[in-house]
Amino acid sequence: MSDQRYPMAPLIRFTLISLYLALVFPLPWLAPAELRPWLIGALPLGLLLVWALVSEEVSLSESGLQVGYPSWCSWLLRRGWSLNWDEVKGLTPVATSQGGRVFYVRTEDGSAYLLPQRVQAFEGFLGQFSQKTGLDTSSIGRISPPWTYQLLAGLCTAMLAFEAMVGWALLSGRWVLPSTGLS
Template sequence: MSGQRYPMAPLIRFTLISLYLALVLPLPVLAPTELQAWLWAALPLGLVLILALVSEQVELSDSGIRVGHPAWCGWLLRRGWQLNWDQITGLTPVATSQGGRVFYVRTKNGSAYLLPQRVQAFEDFLSRFSQASGLDTSSIGRISPPWTYQLLAALCCAFLGSEVIFLTVNLIG
């Protein structure tokens, strides 16, 4: 297996960015005059932080797996992990409070790392992970069904559209 990179799934990435914009864009307009400049300045900084957070990627290579962020934001978001294939001993399922299941990659020394479940080409990722680690991944699915992100993305677009109409009407009128 040569190096394979899996970024966050585009639908999830789009939804999270849209949610940020839908919630934050109206704030500078609605804020008291003395706070508006600060909020307009903070808005792009927050967007850069959101873009950094959704840039997490998973890399599979002949030697192991690495979860982290690209160099442009890796210095800021130092979370991430890396394991060689021979360090991995198993997968542990854990139920979430929303009724889903996440999986932790277990290691020889007893550490546990959250297996990414929001990556693009998820089935290919699982297949390659299973092949390289020797672990059965047949019971692993996405953390949430795509329709949940599709619904949230549609709601965010509706919010953004209504905010643009509201701002346009109020700024012109």
Template sequence: MSTKPPCHHYPMAPLIRFTLLGLYLALVLPLPLLAPEPLRQPLLLASITGLVLVVAITSERVELDAQGMRVGHPPWCAWLLRRGWQLPWSRITALTPVTTSQGGRVYYVRSAAKEGDRSPDAWLLPQRVSRFDDFLARFTRATGLDTDGIGRISPPWTYQLLALLSGLLLAGELLALILVPA
């Protein structure tokens, strides 16, 4: 009886995911309540649809196993988003740093092209995953590439501040809903 080699899953970091969900709710939740009566139901349906899309987008995950790495979404939403990629460890050749317009740094995973392959030769290294240090250590062991100096795309305090502000917005909206007569 053979056992399948372990697959390591790295979902989006909870701080990032729940901050983005909270921000969406803080910005969109009051809209159906503030809309004129004829627009309330369509706006409520649009808000729910938007929430499902934000949940889907923030459900992206990375999987590492003995063969390579995969970046994508779970089956319930993969059919809709159709984003994602996979690459065997043997084709990964380098990491290329690129400075963003906001002053951050992202890294592209470079690969050797296969004969007759028209797929791109660079993919964005996921930098918003949970257990990021473990992810980088496994990536380094599998590829032999140096990942020292690679950090998250933005420091945690930015998402902590955004989470705080989103929470304050939601609390203010709830307080207004309770205190303001209909």
């Protein structure tokens, strides 16, 4: 088996990036004039950080699995872990406050590592994990059902569209913000 890579699922990646943009993009234009240049400069830096965070990937090889980031951002985001297949001794389910379940990969020395559940081709990942470890993964599912990310992606897209329309109306002079009288 050559190394197989499992990046974050595209729907989840798109949703998190669009949520960042929808929430942060209007801030420079709503801020006082003296803060606008700083916020405009911070926008791409924040986007780069979010892009790096959603670039986490899982790599499976003959010897084990590794969770980490691509080289372009691994220097910044040093979190990650790797295990040889023979180190994996079990899975521990833990209920989340939202009603889902996450799973921790246990090792003989008592360490526990969060099993990635937001990867692309999740079923294929679980099949490979089960085959290499001998552990039953049939009860493992995604943390959240896809409809939750689809709904959030739709809401983010609607927010971005609304923000674009308001921005266009303001820039074209079709709409003027009322003066608050505050200085």
